[in-house]
Amino acid sequence: MLVTLAIKDLAIIDDAAIELRPGLNVLTGETGAGKSMIIEALSLILGDRARIDTIRRGAERAEVTGVFRLA
Numbered sequence: 001m002l003v004t005l006a007i008k009d010l011a012i013i014d015d016a017a018i019e020l021r022p023g024l025n026v027l028t029g030e031t032g033a034g035k036s037m038i039i040e041a042l043s044l045i046l047g048d049r050a051r052i053d054t055i056r057r058g059a060e061r062a063e064v065t066g067v068f069r070l071a
Helices: 035-045
Strands: 002-010 013-019 063-068
Touching (some): 002 035, 013 035, 035 063
Antiparallel strands (some): 002 013, 002 063
């Protein structure tokens, strides 16, 4: 189970960490808040290829880290 998702310099996200709990986790927010970028980050930690245009403007690289609990 994914426990923590950390995102740095991915598109509009400067630096964010999301802690996920057992059960249902819901992402809500206004248009342009970054919900789709969180889904993109999930895709990246699951093996999707990164695109150069997803790096935040002015940053050298983007970083996505996932912490998983194996039980």
